[in-house]
Amino acid sequence: MIARHARLRIARNWRFGFSSSLVLLVLLGCNPVKQDHLTDTLQKATSGYQNALRWGYFENAYGYLHPKQRTQALTAETFKGLRLTSYDVIQPPVMDATAEMALQVVVIDYLYDDRQVVKSLKDQQRWRYDAAQKTWWLESGLPAFKR
Numbered sequence: 001m002i003a004r005h006a007r008l009r010i011a012r013n014w015r016f017g018f019s020s021s022l023v024l025l026v027l028l029g030c031n032p033v034k035q036d037h038l039t040d041t042l043q044k045a046t047s048g049y050q051n052a053l054r055w056g057y058f059e060n061a062y063g064y065l066h067p068k069q070r071t072q073a074l075t076a077e078t079f080k081g082l083r084l085t086s087y088d089v090i091q092p093p094v095m096d097a098t099a100e101m102a103l104q105v106v107v108i109d110y111l112y113d114d115r116q117v118v119k120s121l122k123d124q125q126r127w128r129y130d131a132a133q134k135t136w137w138l139e140s141g142l143p144a145f146k147r
Contacts, residue, residue, distance in 0.1 A: 025118055038099050038129060045127065045136040046093055046104055053108070053143075054087050066130070066137035081113035082145055093127065102127040102136070119146065 045064065052060035058079045062070065091105035104125045111118045126140040 017137075035099060041134070042093050042095070042102055042129075042136050045138075046125070048107075049125075049138060054084050056083065058142075060115055061142060064138045065141065066128075066139065068135075069139070069141065076117075078126060078145065083113065085109045085111060085118060090108065090122075100129045100131075102129075108143055110145060115147065121129055121145070 008112040014090045033047070033074060039088055041050060046101065049061055050059070052064070056079075059074060062074045086107075086109040088107045089104065090107055093104040095102045106123045106125065107120060109118055109120050121143055123143045127136045128135050128139050
């Protein structure tokens with residue numbers, strides 16, 4: 001009788017341990033998939049933003065800002081005659097531990113057509129993931145181009 005109870009207890013403990021391990025493995029296995037998705041969408045956002053700036057589509061670049069940050073209208077005067085001569089990523093996007101924030105550092109060389117003087121700026125971009133809209137928004141704002 002005691003041996004039977006011991007076998008039942010061992011069987012129950014084994015099933016509990018096995019099912020707990022299985023649940024843990026499933027949960028751990030899903031995290032890399034989510035991480036890959038966030039990495040892919042971040043790469044697409046930073047690349048799209050880079051292309052918009054590089055080719056002079058400043059309205060499109062403005063669209064990467066969160067709607068709540070778009071308090072001011074995009075002034076044509078700031079971007080009139082502005083041309084980017086280079087956009088170099090010196091630190092690719094690095095996500096924080098929560099994978100909700102990422103930092104990227106770029107160096108942008110630019111000039112205004114009427115001045116023909118190449119200037120350079122370092123842009124430290126702060127990106128935040130919006131889980132509700134499943135997109136990355138640029139929090140740090142557009143670069144501060146100076147004439």
